[in-house]
Amino acid sequence: MxxxxxxxxxxxxxxxxxxxxxxxxxxxxxxxxxxxxxxxxxxxxxxxxxxxxxxxxxxxxxxxxxxxxxxxxxxxxxxxxxxxxxxxxxxxxxxxxxxxxxxxxxxxxxxxxxxxxxxxxxxxxxxxxxxxxxxxxxxxxxxxxxxxxxxxxxxxxxxxxxxxxxxxxxxxxxxxxxxxxxxxxxxxxxxxRGAAEVVVEVRTLDEPRHSGEFGGAAPDALIVLLTALSTLHDVQGDVAVAGLRREEWRGTTYTEEEFRELAGVRDGIPLIGSGSLGERLWSGPAITVIGLDAPGVEHAASAVVPYARAKLNLRFHPRQDAKEAQAALVDHLRSLRPLGVPLTVTPGDTGPGxxxxxxxxxxxxxxxxxxxxxxxxxxxxxxxxxxxxxxxxxxxxxxxxxxxxxxxxxxxxxxxxxxxxxxxxxxxxxxxxxxxxxxxxxxxxxxxxxxx
Known part of the structure; x- marks a missing residue:
């Protein structure tokens, strides 16, 4: 048989x-x-x-x-x-x-x-x-x-x-x-791909302040944080952090139609990044904001936000050292002074590729x-x-x-x-x-x- x-x-x-x-x-x-x-x-x-x-x-x-x-x-x-x-x-x-x-x-x-x-x-x-x-x-x-x-x-x-x-x-x-x-x-x-986490936070005021009386001069922590996060990618959506390894992918990958369906990408919304899907998904880095601490829209007060925090998930090349990849992201964030404000950057867990x-x-x-x-x-x-x-x-x-x-x-x-x-x-x-x-x-x- x-x-x-x-x-x-x-x-x-x-x-x-x-x-x-x-x-x-x-x-x-x-x-x-x-x-x-x-x-x-x-x-x-x-x-x-x-x-x-x-x-x-x-x-x-x-x-x-x-x-x-x-x-x-x-x-x-x-x-x-x-x-x-x-x-x-x-x-x-x-x-x-x-x-x-x-x-x-x-x-x-x-x-x-x-x-x-x-x-x-x-x-x-x-x-x-x-x-x-x-x-x-x-x-x-x-x-x-x-x-x-x-x-x-x-x-x-x-x-x-x-x-x-x-x-x-x-x-x-x-x-x-x-x-x-x-x-x-x-x-x-x-x-x-390997994985690492980083938390970045901003504190600008002791407590919220009236946005009409203080907005325009008092530093808004959420705007500072968003300004910092905007530096992580270039205009095409590719990761813009120096020191993260990226190579051409030579194996098989999805068609764009398959990937759009799998990811649930809505009609009319473009994919981000350049190069093949295999390169973007597997042999290059990706940074995702997986959590954000900020006032919710439904109960937002008219106040300048004093504190904001984000958790980032980094995926990196299978052969890049996990600590090296995480350090590249940490160093990038610590080098920033968005609107003149320093960031507090805390490395989290890592997992090797x-x-x-x-x-x-x-x-x-x-x-x-x-x-x-x-x-x-x-x-x-x-x-x-x-x-x-x-x-x-x-x-x-x-x-x-x-x-x-x-x-x-x-x-x-x-x-x-x-x-x-x-x-x-x-x-x-x-x-x-x-x-x-x-x-x-x-x-x-x-x-x-x-x-x-």
Whole structure:
């Protein structure tokens, strides 16, 4: 029986398990109950054991949900070991009035299912299980399984793997927390932009003052802040902060029509910046004002504003040092004196980017596997989002090849209302996982590997 035929025979069971898992509101954010997270954990432990993973345990660290760790030894001493990563926690549903069906009631849509977390990342958890089932728990490689329980909120586990390198030692890892550029287009993500936060604030007066009596001479803190923020971009909308790395993007990217639809850009509103979309989104910097403290319009008084504050989110080139990128933005802001007023600039959290090496045997196996599953050559993309654990795992296993692919697609509404996954993408991801371990085992040590 071919790999595809075996996976097709498993799909009804995989779909049923995905529905069970997606029905659990495993939100690991503060203020949400911990019991559903534990329920999802326990369900997956049982599913892993049923799939033939005899060693399954939990990594319990302070301040985070339990991490599921499983292990299948290599079938022989010369076989490679592959680490499989995904996470079983999900984003909060947000405003449930914006959902077409209850977010934790998996609901059929054309070609798939709708539910919170069903794409990000429970479909990828199920894809890993599907590969194990296809091989009846005896794949041609050693397997280490890491299913995280608090990825969406942020977790101390991000920095844990380098402290326990033997546990996470492997030859390749498949980070399944993303997916294809569009449905039907097999995609490898080869880079992640880094992230940093900066807070800038202005205080000009002891307290608000009547705008009629004092406006025109008394410095308005909000105008000062907006003047400073206006220097972060040039007239085209490109970032104008010196020292932030930007390069041409040579991989695949969206069409402008796709991007406008995905971003919800209104008719008649232009996109900002210049160069290709890949360069603007992935290999160049972006600065977004993600928060602003200022008087609200509805209850605004006729007064000069004495205080204003903004929180900035910086995304930067995958290979730029996080502290260097943040310092470039901080230095730019501290050099300003808008209307003669100094700014208070406070650096916040940073997260490094990541750029994968793509020339090794695992990448060659993945390209073959994706072509087998989808029937066409894989595309290369990056992402502006970050997966902090990637760097932690890469530091724990510095010689391992890191592959990022999975069952999501960029149209799946992850983190948004009406998130969905397509069965075609889930099925093809399972086929690709099976083909990958087969091809990797054969290429790592010629003659090894079984046929799934």
């Amino acid at each position: 071919t790999t595809a035929a075996k996976v097709d025979a498993l799909m009804d069971g995989l779909r049923a398990d995905l529905e069970r898992l997606a029905a659990i509101p495993s939100v690991a954010f503060p203020g949400f109950p911990a019991e559903p997270v534990r329920e999802a954990h326990d369900l997956l432990v049982g599913l892993l054991r049923d799939a033939g993973v005899e060693r399954v345990e939990s990594i319990d660290l302070p301040g985070t949900a339990p991490v599921i760790f499983g292990e299948i030894p290599p079938p022989d001493p010369d076989a490679p070991t592959v680490l499989l990563y995904s996470h079983y926690d999900v984003q909060p549903p947000g405003d449930e009035k914006l959902w077409l069906s209850p977010p934790f009631e998996p609901t059929p849509v054309e070609g798939g299912l709708r539910a919170r977390g069903i794409a990000d990342d429970k479909s990828n958890v199920i894809a890993h299980l599907g590969m194990l089932r296809a091989y009846e728990g005896r794949p041609p490689v050693g397997v280490k399984i890491v299913f995280e329980g608090q990825e969406e909120y942020g977790s101390p586990f991000d920095d844990y793997p380098p402290s326990d390198p033997e546990r996470f030692a492997c030859d390749a890892m498949v980070i399944a927390d993303l997916g294809n550029l569009r449905p039907g287009t097999p995609t490898l993500t080869t880079a992640l 990541y750029r994968a090496s793509t020339g090794g045997p695992a990448y060659r196996a993945a390209l073959t596997a994706l072509r087998e599953a989808w029937g066409e050559e894989a595309s290369y993309i990056a992402t502006g989002g970050s997966i902090p654990l990637v760097n932690g795992l890469a530091r724990a296993a510095p010689d391992a090849e890191v592959l990022l692919f999975g069952a999501q697609d960029c149209m799946c509404n992850l983190h948004a209302p009406n998130e969905r996954v397509l069965f075609s993408e889930l099925r093809n991801t399972v086929v690709a996982m099976c083909a990958f371990v087969r091809e990797y085992a054969a290429g790592f040590r010629p003659g090894a590997g079984e046929s799934a």
